[in-house]
Amino acid sequence: xxxxxxxxxxxxxxxxxxxxxxxxxxxxxxxxxxxxxxxxxxxxxxxxxxxxxxxxxxxxxxxxxxxxxxxxxxxxxxxxxxxxxxxxxxxxxxxxxxxxxxxxxxxxxxxxxxxxxxxxxxxxxxxxxxxxxxxxxxxxxxxxxxxxxxxxxxxxxxxxxxxxxxxxxxxxxxxxxxxxxxxxxxxxxxxxxxxxxxxxxxxxxxxxxxxxxxxxxxxxxxxxxxxxxxxxxxxxxxxxxxxxxxxxxxxxxxxxxxxxxxxxxxxxx
Amino acid sequence: xxxxxxxxxxxxxxxxxxxxxxxxxxxxxxxxxxxxxxxxxxxxxxxxxxxxxxxxxxxxxxxx
Numbered sequence: 001x002x003x004x005x006x007x008x009x010x011x012x013x014x015x016x017x018x019x020x021x022x023x024x025x026x027x028x029x030x031x032x033x034x035x036x037x038x039x040x041x042x043x044x045x046x047x048x049x050x051x052x053x054x055x056x057x058x059x060x061x062x063x064x065x066x067x068x069x070x071x072x073x074x075x076x077x078x079x080x081x082x083x084x085x086x087x088x089x090x091x092x093x094x095x096x097x098x099x100x101x102x103x104x105x106x107x108x109x110x111x112x113x114x115x116x117x118x119x120x121x122x123x124x125x126x127x128x129x130x131x132x133x134x135x136x137x138x139x140x141x142x143x144x145x146x147x148x149x150x151x152x153x154x155x156x157x158x159x160x161x162x163x164x165x166x167x168x169x170x171x172x173x174x175x176x177x178x179x180x181x182x183x184x185x186x187x188x189x190x191x192x193x194x195x196x197x198x199x200x201x202x203x204x205x206x207x208x209x210x211x212x213x214x215x216x217x218x219x220x221x222x223x224x225x226x227x228x229x230x231x232x233x234x235x236x237x238x239x240x241x242x243x244x245x246x247x248x249x250x251x252x253x254x255x256x257x258x259x260x261x262x263x264x265x266x267x268x269x
Numbered sequence: 270x271x272x273x274x275x276x277x278x279x280x281x282x283x284x285x286x287x288x289x290x291x292x293x294x295x296x297x298x299x300x301x302x303x304x305x306x307x308x309x310x311x312x313x314x315x316x317x318x319x320x321x322x323x324x325x326x327x328x329x330x331x332x333x
Contacts, residue, residue, distance in 0.1 A: 032333030039331060057332025058301075060275040060325065067299050067328035083332055097327050100301045100308045168333070195333075217333030 004028075006245055016245065018212055020190055021106065021138030021159045023077065027052045028207065029237045030079065030192065031230065032217025033068055035169075041226050042071040049230030053077045055108060055215065058094055058101075059084070069103075078103040079140065086113040088127035095132050107132060108162065108194075109141040118168045122149035126156050133157025142194055145179035150187045160189050162215065165206065166196025169218045173202040177209070184210045200229075200236030207240025208248060273323040286314040289324065300328045 004026035006016040017024040030053040033042055046054060054076045056068050072078065080098035085091035088111065095107040109132070111124040125141045126149060133139050138159045143149050145163035153161050163180050166172035173196065174180065184191050190212035197203050203214040216233050223229035252259065271280045274289070283289050286309065290297050302309045303325035318324070 033331040034333040036331065055333055056329040058327050059330045061293070061295060061300060061328045063293050065328075068331050069299055069329050078329075080329065081332055096308060097301045097303065098329075101299075101329060103329070215333075 006242055016241070018190060020140075023138075025052050025077070025213075026050075027234065027237075028213040028241055029203070029234050030055065030194075030213060030215040031220060031233075032215065033072070034217050035221040036226060037221075039068060039071045042068075043073045044227040045220060045230040046073050046076060048227040049220070049234040051076075051230070051234065053079050053106075053215075055079045055081055055217070057081050057083045058098055077106060079106050079108050081108040081110045081142075082128070083110045083112070085109075085111050085128075086124075087111060087121075088124045088131065091124070091128035092131050095128070095137060096135075099137070104138075105136060106138045106140065109139060120144060120164070122146060122152070125149070126152035129153050129158050130156035133159075140192065145176045145183055147179075147182055147186060150183050154187060154189055158189060160192050160212070161187060162192045162194035164195035165193050165202065166198075168195045170196050171198025171219055171222070172196050173198050174205055177205075180206065180211065181209055200232045203233055204236040204240035204243075207237050208243045210244050211240075213237070270318070270320040272318055272321065275325055283318045285317055286324070289318070290314070290326070293326070295326065295328075300326050302326055 004015055004017045005013045008014050018028050027050045029049055029051045031051040032055045082091040082094040085094055091109050091111050099105050109125050109128050111121045112118050120142050122143055129139045129141045140160045140162050141153045141158050142162045150161045166175040192213040193206040193211045194215040197216050198219045206214055214237055220226050220229045286302055305323050
């Protein structure tokens, strides 16, 4: 089975790729490269997790400082972010610089001016999305899970939207579950849950709800064993996707009582 | 001559961007250069720098 294969009703393997910007992805886990104790772990995490999309940031170089690219396996889709941008203009500038680096035209728009909670500015994000989509970028805006912001990003030409599950780097899980569920219902683009997912169960839950993919950085990089945690997230995302496609059964309230799984005809009758 | 490199004033005889990058021990393939606010195409890395030029040198780093 390839990473993206699922089973149909008759148990036959079928492809279930995620398509973003015209590109078919077989893995629905995106990984970050931030905050690892040792960047040499990146290829091992990438392999263990099965991820095909990997995020990077852009910064001014310091003398003799080595960048991250030497650690990223060939063939991975690079998703540069615009972290550090405080408004649309700065995000656009960073995106153009990222494209000039020659690693494709995908860009994760991240516009943050609040230094404590690091929440994304929806208005500036939508503005940057509009400019960059017109320039041919595949734009993935990082947003609060707000229906109107998501709609503005759709209208601006986004290729997907990336709502946060909880504030960046907090590992608190799907705190915004209800709002993300609304985006999944209402927005006709892939919904990639980004930020705050702290455990594989959180990613699995997001996928069970119908999210298209998850982006995980801190939960993997802060694990004692990042490659193993990467694999656990990869498996969780696959499990959750399978459960979503299979269709979860109805949940009964306590007042409705239990339903036996075995015949209730009595002892050996 | 004096140029501004990543926001800091720097005095020296900088010939061009290639010269500057090799002095800073940076691989031209792995960085992006802005000259006076505009992205500089790699084929222009051998064009002479002028006094007062503002150079930004940016690269991919770890991030989420």
